[in-house]
Amino acid sequence: MKREADFLQELSASGKAAHQRTKMLIMVALLFGAVFLSFFLGRFSITPPEVIALFKEKLFGIASGLTSSESKVFWGIRFPRVIAACAIGCGLSASGCVYQGAFRNPMVSPDILGATAGAGLGAAIGLMFNFTNSGVQITAFCFGLAAVGATYLFASVLGDKGNMTLSLVLTGIVMGALFQAGISLIKYVADPYSKLPAITFWLMGSLASVIPSYLPILLLPLLIGLVPLYLLRWRINLLSFSDEEASSMGVNTSRLRLIIVLCATLITSCVVAVGGIIGWVGLVIPHIARMIVGTDYKYLFPASMLLGATYLLLVDDIARAASSLEIPIGILTAVIGAPFFLVLLHRTRKQGQGV
């Protein structure tokens, strides 16, 4: 009787794991499909065989027979942009997903602690003082971290040590508002003919200016943030209990939350620094991932990463290929994300799962 139950249990547990693995494989396949599709989409047309030839040339030194300008457009513009879109989508979605767990609230998005507003102010300052492109990025990155640092500092001074969740969210709102005011000030004093449009476009989010030299600035902090989160992903589940409950189970909740917030902030800051303010991805994609693989972060976290990368890549394809004029990607993600989120809300309410 007991052996039989064990057997059934093993079967169902591994059966479920296999089921989840299949879903992951499908998501990986979708991402690769989207990447491949994105390589030859755009005003400068490259055919699939040409893409393959270009990769052969790069990897194995087999001559592609394509002109150097084609090769330059591909390696200098399209390839870095595709990679950046994947990285940014992945980062926004991953950080949104873990912020939601760390703050026990599925309505939280990556800008909850003021990272986005901070990075926005940094970029605005950089653009106003004519910094180089990478200079703007680094300023944005530092201001994003500084905003979250300030939020954390004030929250720990003002709030209850044992349960910082609420004080973090509230000070995050305050810091966000403060840095937004800073952005408005910069826009107000910026030269309306040259600087103001640049700042405005940056704030709307765009991947149009991504060049190969951006990639290390984007990918390195992204990896540094993602790896610990990936390793800790199962443990993030425990934070959905109250701090006293989780710590009675043997979890050092304040340390775990600090690591998670640090990593997610690092990710958000580097992503915003390169792509500008791209909203809704970090809120909507983890919800979709939750509908597909469930609430267990062991699967939810990688699923969010994969879906986020695929989603932002496809949205960026629309941004650059849908019309002759590039559409700011932040506008697109809001136009797609907001109504989609309403549909999600309606569905989850109907299923009675809570959101």
Added chain:
Amino acid sequence: MGIELKALRCGYHGRPLTDGIDAVFSAGQVSCILGPNGVGKTTLFRTVQGNLPPVDGQVLIDGKPPADYDKRMMADKIAYVPQVRSQPFAYSAFNMVLMGRVSHLKLFSSPGQIDREIAYETMEQMGIAHLAAKNFTQLSGGEQQMVLIARALAQQPKFLMMDEPTSNLDYGNQMQVLRQILMLSHEKGIGIIMITHSPEHAFLSSDQVVLFFRNGKISIGNTEQTLTSDSLRQAYGIPVEICQVQNAAGISVTACVPFIN
């Protein structure tokens, strides 16, 4: 060995809520903590678990104060069963129980086959294996309470500290939870400390009672001697009568009847 309170006074900001408490909670024993709202029962729980420093006196868990334990070592000694609360995310009952294994896992690892087996066996023992695949948020209050107990047991602690495990449950579920509590203490040798608002539950299950009074006084002893109509009247400020009730099979239980004036 066990949990020992030595002239313990707990409270916040250096202000004690109660007189000194001297008590020993040992393995295989059920202890009930009773008293009106706001006298410091939950504060006592927090202090024993090391979440709040004592104002005066000390707590000794297997001879050492809670401050000497890190979170994981503490989790090996004491598991906490909270009151049922709403959860923001809909985990399956099985995953909820599986999370009880966290104190046995390394920082970067997730539960393996052995952990899953322990979680499932615990659910079987509690008679809730059939709920394994269901969403925790969609279970009834009684089922949720049983899942939380199973989660605490999957932690494999020496003691269970339960905060009103029978509140919000219907009559049937209350008795089912009490049956589990008796089974755990008598057969598994787990020490149980629970806060309850039903004196009857103490009579049904408890070896020892800690009764809090409004004026900060504490009375500790075996159930029959500690819970009398006199002491309950003093504690709650209402007249209470205690009587014996027998069912058809001749089994007698103690009932407490409060009077409204």
